[in-house]
Amino acid sequence: MSPEVYKLIHLAGIFMVFMSIGGLALHALNGGTKESNGARRLVSITYGVGLLLILLGGFGWLGAAGVMAAGMPGWTWAKLGIWLAVGALLALPTVKPELSRIAWIAAPILGILGAWLARTKPF
Ligand code: HEM
Structure with a gap:
């Protein structure tokens, strides 16, 4: 898959998690x-799948773009923290x-920080 497809997967996960x-x-x-939340299952599935898609899309992008060959760049560690x-x-x-x-x-704020790290790759 191309890096662009992985980025869309990454963004899909971000939308799902932030909505949740x-x-x-x-x-x-x-x-x-928790008990009065009638959509608990829907929300749990949404953020669970979303969190996975963020990782799949992020690491998939790194693999497809050939970045991982030199090890994980510093900014991706920061993104894992986010x-x-x-x-x-x-x-x-x-x-x-x-x-x-x-x-x-x-x-x-964390979303903006994540986007900034991906755009500027400061370290
Ligand atoms: C909740 C946490 C995260 C948020 C909010 C986030 C946010 C974003 C956003 C908004 C973009 C698109 C930037 C753009 O191209 O305009 C992006 C790209 C990217 N993110 Fe994340 N991200 C998160 C976690 C991660 C993680 C855990 C990784 C792990 C490797 C990762 C790796 C990447 C990569 C490789 C790109 C593409 C960079 C590029 O196009 O040059 N992100 N992220």
């Missing part, structure tokens, strides 16, 4: 709980609903 963070955070901000942080944000509204506003605000 928004949905879970808004639900918690409105006083919703991926982990985004995973933590997904859990935040359920585990600590009072911190849902932080998830709401931090998500786009």
Whole structure:
């Protein structure tokens, strides 16, 4: 597959995960709980598949573009850190609903940081 296809897979995963963070955070901000979330299964599948697609698309791009031959570049380690942080944000509204506003605000900041790292590859 071409790097372009992998990038689309990467972006599809990002859309799914960020949509889920928004949905879970808004639900918690409105006083919703895990039990009262009628779309729990749908959301879990969406962010689970999304997280996988982000990795598949990211590493697929690196492989297809021939970047991995020289080892993982530094900026991709930073992106893995962002991926982990985004995973933590997904859990935040359920585990600590009072911190849902932080998830709401931090998500786009992490998204922009991820895009900036990919565009500029600063290290
Ligand atoms: C949730 C975490 C992540 C976010 C928000 C994110 C965001 C993005 C965005 C928006 C782009 C498109 C940039 C563009 O071409 O305009 C991109 C590209 C890319 N990302 Fe991620 N990313 C994340 C995680 C990762 C991970 C874990 C990897 C692992 C290797 C990765 C590797 C890449 C690669 C290789 C590209 C293509 C770079 C290029 O076109 O030159 N990303 N990312």
